[in-house]
Amino acid sequence: MLTVDVVSDPAAFAALKDDWNTLADRFATPLHRFEWFEAGWNAFGEGRKLATFVVRDGERVRAIAPLMVERASGFPRLIIIGNETAEPNAILYADDESLAALTNGIMRHRVPLWLNRVRDDSSEMRSLQSATGARRGPFFANPRNTATARISVVEPWADFEKRMTAQSRQTLRRKLRMAERSGSVRLEVVAPDLASVDNQLQQVFEVESGGWKGRNGTAILSDPQIHRFYSEYGRKAAELGILRLHLLWVDDTLAAVRMAVEVENTLWELKIGYDEQFAKWSPGVVLTHETIRHAFEHGLSGLEFLGRAEYWQRHWPVETEACSAIRYYPLSISSIAALTYDSWDLLARRIAAKWSPQRRRFLKQEEFTDPS
Incomplete structure (x- = not known):
């Protein structure tokens, strides 16, 4: 009963x-x-x-x-x-x-x-x-x-790129060229352990709060409760071995950041932010493209954007769920x-x-x- x-x-x-x-x-x-x-x-x-x-x-x-x-x-x-x-x-x-x-x-x-x-x-x-x-x-x-968006990895990366619109492919190539004129661009994927997670999360939070989100009071560091949540959950995720920080570097400067967790071979995005000094080439968009490429090349089965489906995600052939x-x-x-x-x-x-x-x-x- x-x-x-x-x-x-x-x-x-x-x-x-x-x-x-x-x-x-x-x-x-x-x-x-x-x-x-x-x-x-x-x-x-x-x-x-x-x-x-x-x-x-x-x-x-x-x-x-x-x-x-x-x-x-x-x-x-x-x-x-x-x-x-x-x-x-x-x-x-x-x-x-x-x-x-x-x-x-x-x-x-x-x-x-x-x-x-x-x-x-x-x-x-x-x-x-x-x-x-x-x-x-x-x-x-x-x-x-209140839709949410995802990308399923069901084909080789080259075939996925072909399903993007010609305009999106052209836009992303142009943004990457602009980024490379700023310096050497590279993606770093970090899986923090308990000894390093607090410092690495703080680095991510500082970038995320440095732009318009900080000015509008919507950044993680703008709200003590939100800050406590993502700090505590980040530590728990690091202890479980599922926390992933995606960092887009231009030379030695952190241009964009993504906080995510990897569960059941899928990447789940929690937060993303960028340094406004690079805003002209949309570092968050470039980071997302490189994150998706990394997911394809490392055998993940999908990427969940979480949050609400947004206009900028249409650069890629996403699926949405209402x-x-x-x-x-x-x-x-x-x-x-x-x-x-x-x-x-x-x-x-x-x-x-x-x-x-x-x-x-x-x-x-x-x-x-x-x-x-």
Whole structure:
């Protein structure tokens, strides 16, 4: 018989690690592993309460929803641990039966649920829709701008390059020639160990924060919680031997950086940044091209960009997968009050974003020049 418990004690949460990662192996992504959520709770848990839903069959863990409770103007809601990273949300389950027990258990908790990035064509989305459809209360899914992009390695590098548009090939050759006029260009791929990881991550973070992201307050070093998350997760990834830092050098100057992890023969990008003194030749784009080439030449099976699919990624023949933000409000006075508050808050933020010159400049730069 399947039972559903809510784990709110940090010690009980930590005790789930082995069972958690056994389930995570089924999904073959770093975003499902315990280390990701442990770093997320340590970085973002202040002022919040753990509410991790666990489905068990006797002593065996069959499903996990890594959630926590936050309060917005006094109204509680369930969100994914590590929501601030804006990565696709992960729910773990052994099979459809345990997933159904999990989503129904979440609905019975009668607290509004916010999940910002659930893959549209997934068992999780279908189970959430089914569980909410059996109950009274508003359910919303908003697919706006929440796709994620990937590249699959299924052919030789030369054939992959041929599938790029002629314009993209020409643009990348031109950018590389411009880069080479600045000095000797080389890609270095580093797999830090625990002794070196802190210094190497700091080097990456400093480059990432040195440009427009630092000025706009969106860099890792601009936010103590984000900094703590990527520092702690980076150390955990280094301990596991999966952390990869891709460094694009021009002579002895670091022009662009990428923080990633290699899991199940796939590279998963976490952060990218560049030195603005080289902006005229888009070092982030050149780094990405050389990273993709490296993946092909070293036998990887794919590259996951994570984050949100962006315009600049169209230089390469990427595949995209749509995600939706979902909101569920159980039928109760407090929940409907929360819905009213959230609706007005969303409207106010959209109006502010629409009329903010800084936001317009940020979006234009993010989408149409170099990667963030």
